[in-house]
Amino acid sequence: MKSLTINASQRESVGKKATKALRNAGQVPCVIYGGDTIVHFAAPEIAFKNLVYTPDVHTVVIALDNGTKINAILQDIQFHPVTDKILHIDFVEIFDNKPITVELPFRTVGNSKGVRNGGVLRFNLRRIKVKGLASKLPDVIEGDITKLKIGNKLYVTDVASDDFTILHPDNTVICMVKTSRTAVDVDDDEDEEETAATAEGGEAPVTEAPAAEA
Numbered sequence: 001m002k003s004l005t006i007n008a009s010q011r012e013s014v015g016k017k018a019t020k021a022l023r024n025a026g027q028v029p030c031v032i033y034g035g036d037t038i039v040h041f042a043a044p045e046i047a048f049k050n051l052v053y054t055p056d057v058h059t060v061v062i063a064l065d066n067g068t069k070i071n072a073i074l075q076d077i078q079f080h081p082v083t084d085k086i087l088h089i090d091f092v093e094i095f096d097n098k099p100i101t102v103e104l105p106f107r108t109v110g111n112s113k114g115v116r117n118g119g120v121l122r123f124n125l126r127r128i129k130v131k132g133l134a135s136k137l138p139d140v141i142e143g144d145i146t147k148l149k150i151g152n153k154l155y156v157t158d159v160a161s162d163d164f165t166i167l168h169p170d171n172t173v174i175c176m177v178k179t180s181r182t183a184v185d186v187d188d189d190e191d192e193e194e195t196a197a198t199a200e201g202g203e204a205p206v207t208e209a210p211a212a213e214a
Contacts, residue, residue, distance in 0.1 A: 001102075001137045004050055005061040008043040010068075028086050032062065032072050034093035039070065045086055052077060052086065055105050059094060059134050073100055073134070094134050101167065102137065103127040106159075106174060110146030114177030119150040123175045125168075128156060132164030148177045 011018070011029065019029050022042050032039040041064060051058055051074060062070045072091035080087055094100050106128050108121070115121055128141050143159045153176040156168045 001057055001059050001134060002139055003059045003061060005063055006043050006047050006051070007063050007065075008041040008047075009065045011040040011042055014040050023085075023087070028089060030089045030091060032070055032091040032093050033075070034072075035070070039064075048086060048089065056139060057102055057104055060091065062091065071095075071134075073102065096133070096135065098133075099131050099165075100134055100137075101129065101131045103129045104138065105140050107140050107142050108175065109142045109144045112145045112148040112177055114148050114150040114152060115145075117150060118180055119177040120180045121145070121148075121175055122178050124173045125156075125175070128159070128174070129167040130164040131167055136163040138163070143174060145175070145177075150177050150179050152177055 008030070011022075014029075022029050026045055027042040028045050028048060029040070029042050032041070039062075041062065051060060058073075060072050060074065062072055064070070071094050073094050074089065075092045076090040078087040078089075079085065092100070104127060106123075106126060112119070112121060130137065130141075138161075141159050141161075143154050145154060148154060154174045155170065156166045156172045156174060157170050159174070160166060
């Protein structure tokens, strides 16, 4: 996964008064769990722009003003209900030898046969929950939909990898091609035969009707 660095200041006081003062100064109070100790810190709200306002998932290096650097991943974030300003962020420390659980974005690859015939691609999942070592997790999970006909589905088992474990039941559908008013029912073999003939500059084979009996 991609990684970014956030320069931050460790917090000594964590009471409500101190937290309010930080927010008034444009700082976001944060905390890191998962290590030997809980670490409280703060950073300017703009420092989280590329972490929060993006569909991508990143690991984060928290560079504290005392010289300490902590590898972490965003766990939870709280926004103001009216202004949408960031109120608080929770991070979890990550380690090279310990798997983490994250939701990775999903992206399709290819052009579905069913969509070419007028079907509509519908998504059940836009993100897939997985568990694995941060160093082996991809930025995005890709799924090939080229062979999907109308009525076909792409399951989480179709995008399985040795690099991570998918934390959804095997029968979980990522996306499917649904019929529509403009959909055309085309047999795969016939479709491929016609495509091959057209590519060679010829015509698709014509099946003659049987002669009528006298």
